[in-house]
Amino acid sequence: MAKSEVQTRSELIDQQLALSGWNVKDPTQVIEEFDILTELPEGVAERRTPYEGHQYSDYVLLGKDSRPLAIIEAKKSSRDAAFGREQAKQYCYHTQKQLGGELPFCFYTNGLEIYFWDLENAPPRKVVGFPTRDDLERFAYIRRNRKPLTQEFINTSIAGRDYQIRAIRSVLEGIEQKKRDFLLVMATGTGKTRTCIAMADALMRAGHAEKVLFLVDRIALREQALAAFKEHMPNEPRWPNVGEKLIAKDRRIYVATYPTMLNIIRDEEQHLSPHFFDFIVVDESHRSIYNTYGEILDYFKTITLGLTATPTDIIDHNTFQLFHCEDGLPTFAYTFEEAVNRVPPYLCNFQVMKIQTKFQMEGISKRTISLEDQKKLILQGKGVEEINFEGTQLEKQVINKGTNTLIVKEFMEESIKDVNGVLPGKTIFFCSSKAHARRIEEIFDKLYPHYHGELAKVLVSDDSRVYGKGGLLDQFTSSDMPRIAISVDLLDTGIDVREIVNLVFAKPVYSYTKFWQMIGRGTRLLESSKPKPWCTEKDVFLILDCWDNFEYFKLRPKGKELKPQLPLPVRLVGLRLDKIDKAIARDHTDIAAREVAKLRQQIAVLPKDSVVIKEAAVALARLDEENFWISLTPQKLEFLRNEIKPLFRTVSEADFKAMRFERDLLEYSLAILNEDKGQADTLKEGISEQISELPLSVRFVKHEETLIRAAQTSYYWAKADEDDLDELIAKLGPLMKFREQMTGLEPVHLDLTDVLHNKEMVEFGPQHQAVAINRYREMVETLITELTEHNPVLQKIKNGETVTADEANALAELLHEEHPHVTEDLLRQVYKNRKAHFIQFIRHMLGIEVLKSFPDEVNAAFDQFIRAHTTLSSRQMEFLNLLKNFIIEREKVEKKDLINAPFTVIHPQGIRGVFSPAEINEILQLTERLAA
Numbered sequence: 001m002a003k004s005e006v007q008t009r010s011e012l013i014d015q016q017l018a019l020s021g022w023n024v025k026d027p028t029q030v031i032e033e034f035d036i037l038t039e040l041p042e043g044v045a046e047r048r049t050p051y052e053g054h055q056y057s058d059y060v061l062l063g064k065d066s067r068p069l070a071i072i073e074a075k076k077s078s079r080d081a082a083f084g085r086e087q088a089k090q091y092c093y094h095t096q097k098q099l100g101g102e103l104p105f106c107f108y109t110n111g112l113e114i115y116f117w118d119l120e121n122a123p124p125r126k127v128v129g130f131p132t133r134d135d136l137e138r139f140a141y142i143r144r145n146r147k148p149l150t151q152e153f154i155n156t157s158i159a160g161r162d163y164q165i166r167a168i169r170s171v172l173e174g175i176e177q178k179k180r181d182f183l184l185v186m187a188t189g190t191g192k193t194r195t196c197i198a199m200a201d202a203l204m205r206a207g208h209a210e211k212v213l214f215l216v217d218r219i220a221l222r223e224q225a226l227a228a229f230k231e232h233m234p235n236e237p238r239w240p241n242v243g244e245k246l247i248a249k250d251r252r253i254y255v256a257t258y259p260t261m262l263n264i265i266r267d268e269e270q271h272l273s274p275h276f277f278d279f280i281v282v283d284e285s286h287r288s289i290y291n292t293y294g295e296i297l298d299y300f301k302t303i304t305l306g307l308t309a310t311p312t313d314i315i316d317h318n319t320f321q322l323f324h325c326e327d328g329l330p331t332f333a334y335t336f337e338e339a340v341n342r343v344p345p346y347l348c349n350f351q352v353m354k355i356q357t358k359f360q361m362e363g364i365s366k367r368t369i370s371l372e373d374q375k376k377l378i379l380q381g382k383g384v385e386e387i388n389f390e391g392t393q394l395e396k397q398v399i400n401k402g403t404n405t406l407i408v409k410e411f412m413e414e415s416i417k418d419v420n421g422v423l424p425g426k427t428i429f430f431c432s433s434k435a436h437a438r439r440i441e442e443i444f445d446k447l448y449p450h451y452h453g454e455l456a457k458v459l460v461s462d463d464s465r466v467y468g469k470g471g472l473l474d475q476f477t478s479s480d481m482p483r484i485a486i487s488v489d490l491l492d493t494g495i496d497v498r499e500i501v502n503l504v505f506a507k508p509v510y511s512y513t514k515f516w517q518m519i520g521r522g523t524r525l526l527e528s529s530k531p532k533p534w535c536t537e538k539d540v541f542l543i544l545d546c547w548d549n550f551e552y553f554k555l556r557p558k559g560k561e562l563k564p565q566l567p568l569p570v571r572l573v574g575l576r577l578d579k580i581d582k583a584i585a586r587d588h589t590d591i592a593a594r595e596v597a598k599l600r601q602q603i604a605v606l607p608k609d610s611v612v613i614k615e616a617a618v619a620l621a622r623l624d625e626e627n628f629w630i631s632l633t634p635q636k637l638e639f640l641r642n643e644i645k646p647l648f649r650t651v652s653e654a655d656f657k658a659m660r661f662e663r664d665l666l667e668y669s670l671a672i673l674n675e676d677k678g679q680a681d682t683l684k685e686g687i688s689e690q691i692s693e694l695p696l697s698v699r700f701v702k703h704e705e706t707l708i709r710a711a712q713t714s715y716y717w718a719k720a721d722e723d724d725l726d727e728l729i730a731k732l733g734p735l736m737k738f739r740e741q742m743t744g745l746e747p748v749h750l751d752l753t754d755v756l757h758n759k760e761m762v763e764f765g766p767q768h769q770a771v772a773i774n775r776y777r778e779m780v781e782t783l784i785t786e787l788t789e790h791n792p793v794l795q796k797i798k799n800g801e802t803v804t805a806d807e808a809n810a811l812a813e814l815l816h817e818e819h820p821h822v823t824e825d826l827l828r829q830v831y832k833n834r835k836a837h838f839i840q841f842i843r844h845m846l847g848i849e850v851l852k853s854f855p856d857e858v859n860a861a862f863d864q865f866i867r868a869h870t871t872l873s874s875r876q877m878e879f880l881n882l883l884k885n886f887i888i889e890r891e892k893v894e895k896k897d898l899i900n901a902p903f904t905v906i907h908p909q910g911i912r913g914v915f916s917p918a919e920i921n922e923i924l925q926l927t928e929r930l931a932a
Contacts (some may be wrong), residue, residue, distance in 0.1 A: 004076050005074060005075065005076040006776075007076075007077075008074060008075070008076045008077045008110065008111040009058065009111075010075050011111075012077065012111030013058075013059070013072070013074055013111050013114070014130055016111075016114070016130055017059070017130055019129060019130075019268075019271065019385055019885075020129055020130040020131060020135075020273060021132045022061060022130070022132075022133070023132060024059070025859055028062065028066065028700065029061070029062055030059055030060070030061055030062065031059070031060040031062065031233065032058065032059055032641075033056045033057075033058070034054050034056060034057040034059075034060040034630070035055075035056055036056065036057055036091055036094045036095055036097075036098060041550070048512065049679065055091065055094075057071050057072070057073065057091045057095070058072055058073055058622070059071070059072035059074070060072075060076040060095070060104070061130075061133070061136065063133065063136070063137055064133070064137065066103075067099065067101045068095050068096075068099060068101070068104045069104060069105060069133070069136040069137070069140060069460070069558060070104050070105040070106070070107055070131075071091045071092045071095060071104045071105075071106055071107065072088070072107040072109065072112070072130075073087050073088035073091065073107070073108040073109075074108075074109055074111070075108070075109070075110045075536055076110065076111075077110050077111045077112055077621060078110075078191075079110055079683065080110065081108055081109050081110040081112075081113045081114070081115055082108070083111070083336060083833065084108035084110075084114075085108050085115070085117070085124065085324070085751070087108070088106045088107065088108040088117070089106055089117065089119060090425050092104045092105075092106045093119075093121055094157070096733065097597060102140060102143075102144070103119055103120065105117070105118060105119075105131075105136060105140075106118075106119050106124075107130065108124075112617035112618045112621055113126060113617065113618060114126065114127050114128070114129065114130065115127070116131075116632055118143070118486070121143065121178075122178055123178075124157060124610070125194045126301075126615075126874070127274060127275070127301060127612055128274040128298070128299055128301070128611050128615065129273070129274050129275075129614075131273060131275040131418070132273045132275070135273055135275040135276065137158065138211075138278075139275075141210075142207055142208060142209075142210065142278070145207040146174065146181050146206060146207035146208045147206045148206075149172040149173070149175055149176045149202070149203075149206055149208065150172065150173060150176055150871070150873065151871045152172060152202050152205065152206045152871075153205070153870050153871075154168050154198060154202055154298060154870045155198055155201050155202070156170070156198075156867050156870065158194055158197055158201060158232045158233075158869065159191060159195045159197070159198035159199075159344065159754050160863070161190075161191065161442045161876065162862065162863060162866055162880070162881055162884075163186075163190070163334040163338075164190075164191055164194065164198065164876055165314065165872075165877060166196055166332065166871070166877040166878065166881065167184055167186065167195050167199075167331075167332040167334065168195060168199045168202065169872065169873060169874040169877060170182075170331050170332040170874040171184075171199055171305060171331060171332070172199070172202060173873060173874055174331060175203075175208065175303060180302070180303050180304065180321070181303075181304050181306075181323040181325075181528045182303075182304070182305045182306065182323060182331040183305075183306040183308070183319070183323040183325050183330040183331050184305065184306070184307050184308075184330065184331060184332050184333075185308055185309070185310070185332070185333040185334070186307070186309060186332075186333070186334045186447055186851060187309055187310075187334060187335055187336035187339050187347060187514070187523070187579060188309040188340075188517060188519075188520025188521075188523055189338075189339070189346075189347050189348075189520055189523040189524040189525075190334055190339050190347065192283070192307045192309070193224075193225060193228050193283075194228065194232065196281045196307065197215065197229060197232045197233060198227060198232075199305070200233070200253070200279060200281075201232070201233055203278075203279055204236070204252070204439045204541070206277070208279075209278035209279040209303075210252060210278055211251075211252060211254070211277050211278050211279075212252065212253050212277065212278065212279045212280075212281070212582065213254045213255075213256065213261070213277045213279070213280045213281070213300075214229070214253070214254070214255045214256075214258070214280075214281045214283065215256060215258055215283060215296065216255065216256075216258075216281065216284075217257060217258055217280065217283065217284055218257060218490070219257060219465065219467060220461075220462075220466070220473060220495060221257075221283065221495075222255050222256065222257055223467065223468075224239060224495070224496060225255045225283075225930050226255050227238075228848075229253050229255065229905055233253065234796050236252045236253050237250070237251040237252050237253070237255070238251055238252075238253040239251040239253070239254045239255070240254065240256075241254075246270060247264050247270060247271075247272060249276070254255055254277070258293040258296065259293075259297050261293075261491070261745045261755060262295060262296055264293070265296065265299050265611065266607070266609045268609055269784070274299050274301070274611075274617070275300075275302075276300070277300050277302050278302055278303065278304055279299070279302065279303050279304075279305070280300060280303070280304045281304075281305045281307065282304060282305065282306045282307065283307050284307065284309075284517075286309060290364055294322075295611050295612055295650070297322075297609060298611045298612065298615060299611040304323070306319070306322070306323050307647075309516060309517060309520055310512075310513045310516065323765070332874075336393070336516075336523070338695055339523075341455060341857035342859075343832060343856070343859070343888065344853075344856060344859070345525070346525070347523040347524070347525065347732065348522065348523050348525050348538060348539065348540060348541055349540055349613055350519065350522060350523070350540060350541050350542065350543055351540055351541075351542050351543070352542075352543045352545055352550055352585070353542060353543070353545070354551075354894050355404050355407065355410050355414075355544055355546050355756070356546070356548065356755060356756075356757045357401050357406055357407070357647050357754045357755065357757055358754055358755045358756070358757045359391060359394065359400060359402075359752075359754045360403065360546075360547075360757070361391055361757045362391065362757075363388070363389055363390045363391045363393075364388075364389045364391075364394075364398060364400060364750065364752065365387060365388045365389070366385060366387070366388075366692075369384065369387070369752055370376055370753055371610070372753070373425065373752045373753055382514060387748075387750070389748075390391070392520075393478045395433070395507070395749050396435050396747065397748065398749075399439070399747050399748070399749045399750065400750045400751070400752055400754065401439070401443070401749075401750070401751040401752075402508075402750075402751060402752045402753045402754040402819045403754040403853060404436075404439055404440055404443055404445070405443050405754075406741060406754045406756065407504070407544075407546050408440065408443045408444060408447060408754070409447070409504060410501070410544070411424070411427075411429075411544055412424065412447075412448075413429060414542070414544065415501075415502045415542065415544070416501040416502055416540075416541065416542050416857050418483075418535065419533075419535075419536055421457075421533075421689040423483055423534075424483055424484065424501075424502055425484060425485060425499065425501035425502060425534065425535050426476070426484075426485075426497060426499045426500045426501060426534070427484045427485070427486075427500065427501070427502035427504065428485050428500060428502075428503050428504070428521055428522075429456070429484060429485070429486040429487065429489075429504045429506055430487060430503070430504065430505055430506055430507055430518055431486060431487065431488050431506050431507055432488070432506070432507035432508075433488060434458075434460055434488050436506070436507070437458045437460065437486045437487065437488050438458060439508065439573050440456070440458075441457065441486055443458055444456035444484065444524070451481075453480065454481040454482055455482060455483055455484060456482055456483070456485075457472055457475075457476070457482040457485065457486065458483035458485055458486045458487075459472050459473060459476065459485045459486065459487050459490050459492055460487070460488050460903075461489065461490045472485075473485075476497065477497050480533070480534050481533070483530060490748045495521060496524065497521070497524075498524040498525065498526050498535075498538075499525060499526065499532050499534065499535035499538070500521055500522045500524075500541065501522065501535065501538055501541045501542065502522075502541065502542050502543075502544070502661070503518065503519070503522050503541070503542070503543045503544070504520060504543075504544045504546065504588075505518070505543065505544065505545045505546055505547060505549050506546050506547070506700065507547060508548075508549060509547075509549050509550070509552075510552075512553060515549060515553060519543065522541035522543070523541075526537065526538050539801060544638075566661065567648065567649045567651070568656055568659055568660065569602075569648040569649070569651040569654065569659065570645055570646065570648045570649055571663060572602075572604060572648075572662065572663050572666065572673060573599065573644075573645045574641070574645055575663060575666040575667060575670060576595055576598065576599050576602075576666060577637060577640055577641055577645065578590050578670055579591070579601070579666060579669060579670050579673065580595045580596060580599070580632065580637070581634075581637055582670060582673045582674065583595065583673060588673070590722075591673070591722055594722060594726075596629060596632070598874075600639075602648070603620075604867065605621065606647060606648070606650065606651070607650050607651070607652075610650040611649060612646060612647060612649070612650045616643070616644075616647055619639075619643040619644065620644075620647075621646070622639070646909040655733070655734065655736075655737065657737045657739070658729075658733035658734050658736050658737070659733075659737040660736070661687075661690065661728075661729065661732065661733045661736045662733055664683060664686060664687050664731045665687060665725050665728060665729055666692070667683050668683040668684060668725075669722070669725055671683055680707045686710075686718055686918045687728075688711065688712050688717075690736065690739060691708055691711045691712060691728075691732060692712055693739045694708055694732070694735055694736075694739055695738055695739070696708070698735075698738045700735060700738070701735050701738055704731050704732060704735065707728075708732070711728060711732070762775070776833075780822055780827075780830070781843070783815070783818060783822070784842065784845045784846065787814075787818075787922055788846065791811070791814075793807045793808075793810065793811045794811065794846075795844070796912040797823060797839065797842055797843060797846060797848070798846050798848070800848065802837065805852055808839055811838075811842070812838055819906070824837065824838045824841075827841040830846070831851060831853060832853035832854055832855055832856075833851055833852070833853050833854055833855055834891060835854070836851050854888070854891065855888045856928065858884055858887050858888050858930055859884070859927060861929070861930055862880060862883075862884045862926075864905060865922075865923075865926055866880065875906060875907075875914060876914055878906055879903065879906050879907075879911065879914045879915075880923075882902060882903060882905075882906065883898075883903070883923070883927075886902070886919065887931075889929065891931075892931045893927050893931070895924065898910050898911040898920075899911060899912060911923070
């Protein structure tokens with residue numbers, strides 16, 4: 001029912017203001033019907049409006065100093081809120097002229113939709129609720145004191161790598177251009193968290209943000225992010241501290257999991273203002289998060305930065321859409337390939353060893369089971385002919401201890417070891433289930449009992465012993481033992497343990513995003529300043545792939561295409577609408593009326609505290625109109641399908657087993673209406689089977705025994721009408737949670753000897769030759785070490801004595817004849833230094849002289865240049881990055897190169913279109929020094 005403007009104000013707007021802490025009856029907070037003299041000053045007659053003279057603003061919100069902070073223009077609920085837009089704007093300007101001071105913030109609303117307009121700074125935007133007084137005071141302070149972001153200093157001690165600075169600058173420039181949504185694509189291990197902390201630091205120092213929210217998808221990542229903020233921004237108060245449950249509103253940095261934040265915004269007792277945060281970082285931004293937790297971003301609608309490590313060409317279209325980016329064009333991207341191919345690299349490359357057992361390849365059957373094991377099975381009273389499983393059924397329908405044992409043994413043989421060469425370095429085993437993880441742990445304990453159960457530990461999310469100081473995760477990260485973390489999903493993403501040198505894919509993976517997240521657990525390089533005794537060096541890590549995952553993703557780069565699943569409550573409402581539609585078409589008005597009544601009951605209990613429901617206020621208000629339900633036209637049914645049905649995705653507190661039973665009965669009754677006897681009979685059989693599985697041994701079920709037995713007879717279904725179906729839903733639906741699960745049979749457990757079918761190294765990923773170069777360098781350095789013991793020329797070099805040209809030539813000839821073949825040209829290639837001479841390389845290998853590679857020199861020079869010029873724009877930094885790579889590749893650059901391709905890609909005039917003449921001179925001096 002439409003409301004007048006007075007009703008809209010008293011029943012809707014006053015309540016919304018009260019929710020945000022405003023007392024409309026307190027004249028020190030809110031003035032209603034504020035008299036504004038709207039006479040425009042002389043000289044601006046062209047802006048004269050029909051509102052000149054005395055006008056009355058519906059609400060003026062006052063600050064603590066009693067000056068106007070905001071103007072609210074109200075329209076009745078049946079009118080579009082936009083009718084108040086120009087009026088509200090004029091009132092803001094007239095109020096400022098009349099009372100002086102700052103320009104008030106502008107709001108216009110019809111009680112169902114609220115629009116916020118920061119005049120002269122941003123266009124209007126729809127918001128969920130009104131700001132609190134503290135919010136508006138903060139907005140005013142920020143507007144008054146913020147500094148331009150294009151010149152803001154970036155703290156390179158937090159994020160000092162060139163690509164991190166470019167990423168930060170891209171976002172800061174976008175904010176200056178009034179953009180509000182950004183997406184960074186950065187490979188796992190390239191410092192996404194540090195980049196975001198440096199960005200938050202810059203925004204806070206520049207006065208653009210006071211409250212920052214960092215959202216993560218699991219508790220372990222929350223602890224990790226809190227520790228990173230504590231390290232890099234130690235003076236900013238953070239939430240939560242140990243033991244804090246309720247949200248504290250006096251902090252500056254907030255780190256929360258998605259479920260925690262969703263619960264907070266739905267909790268009216270805590271009431272966190274939708275304007276509380278100035279900047280939100282969304283870690284691991286992908287579709288699955290928005291399907292469930294998109295409500296958080298819908299609620300706050302502030303400047304938002306999405307982070308993901310998923311390669312750009314794999315990112316879902318909806319993710320780009322959410323951050324208002326063109327498909328395939330994030331705000332900034334830095335790939336795994338760039339990080340690994342950089343010299344020296346920012347990330348660690350990997351080798352892959354493919355391990356496949358006979359049972360995985362050929363299955364478990366009489367044909368593949370050894371004769372010895374067949375005899376064992378017969379003695380145990382098991383029929384060998386009955387055992388017939390495909391390899392894909394391992395760890396699902398069949399558990400074979402021998403296969404897991406073989407995988408563990410192969411891992412212990414092939415894994416990268418610690419400095420002593422005995423124990424494997426830090427390792428993650430990715431398992432398919434918690435039971436699978438426990439079985440692997442048992443095998444480690446049985447095979448290697450001398451490590452007293454400390455070598456391998458299971459880390460799963462629902463184990464409280466995993467978290468906190470001294471917990472299993474802390475032990476794995478900070479202590480010598482355990483060496484092996486056996487995980488189910490917990491360690492797939494975001495855990496930062498630099499010392500990981502082995503990953504074991506003991507399960508098939510179908511999501512490309514998850515696949516790369518798992519690989520990312522090993523890509524981090526060591527911090528040379530903080531070596532751990534169990535891992536002193538790391539130039540490559542090993543992946544043991546036991547399920548051919550790499551081959552799978554070569555064939556299907558995007559992985560398994562997941563069909564979007566409609567939530568059960570949405571499907572149920574869709575079926576109900578189909579039934580109403582069909583009943584009306586078949587002139588069954590009684591059935592239609594019955595289902596309409598049920599639909600209205602479902603709508604009435606939608607979660608009012610959900611932002612999705614609040615956002616749909618206009619659509620829901622239409623349902624309150626007197627004549628809406630009297631005659632449901634095709635247009636009204638289409639409206640219900642398009643606007644109301646999707647709202648049921650917010651239903652989370654429900655008995656879903658009862659709801660599935662109701663869905664099946666709805667499908668059955670719809671098949672009856674459609675006169676589809678075959679479909680109806682199939683559905684009826686399924687429903688009868690479900691009813692037959694209700695356990696009469698349970699007292700609540702026994703109470704309905706008469707109905708349960710009747711509903712399994714043909715006679716019952718032959719005469720069943722709508723009343724009978726409703727009785728089944730009402731009486732048996734709530735009992736479905738007791739139903740015996742006849743289908744979920746226990747997997748078969750076997751202990752058969754499995755053998756290795758295939759073991760090979762697989763080249764995968766960028767920089768295929770890196771391993772060969774590293775190996776060559778190791779061989780040369782080993783040779784030099786061995787020869788030094790008895791070669792007089794090498795001994796002279798080691799003792800710091802000068803060698804003659806003849807001695808140097810004799811040494812060169814000796815090394816040329818030895819294995820491996822050594823020449824000055826090869827050494828220049830391997831050590832990436834085009835200037836050093838033969839003896840300098842020998843001195844470097846003997847630890848007497850440190851030789852910087854040419855790429856090292858170039859990187860260091862450009863890093864120093866960028867740190868000295870932190871106000872460079874993102875385009876200027878992109879140009880410098882291109883120039884740096886050009887010099888590393890070509891080893892020189894001439895002036896004419898800088899106005900030709902590839903530099904014309906950034907600007908048609910090359911360097912002249914990007915830098916000033918003075919800046920060009922500085923860059924030329926830099927390139928001349930490098931070429932000297």
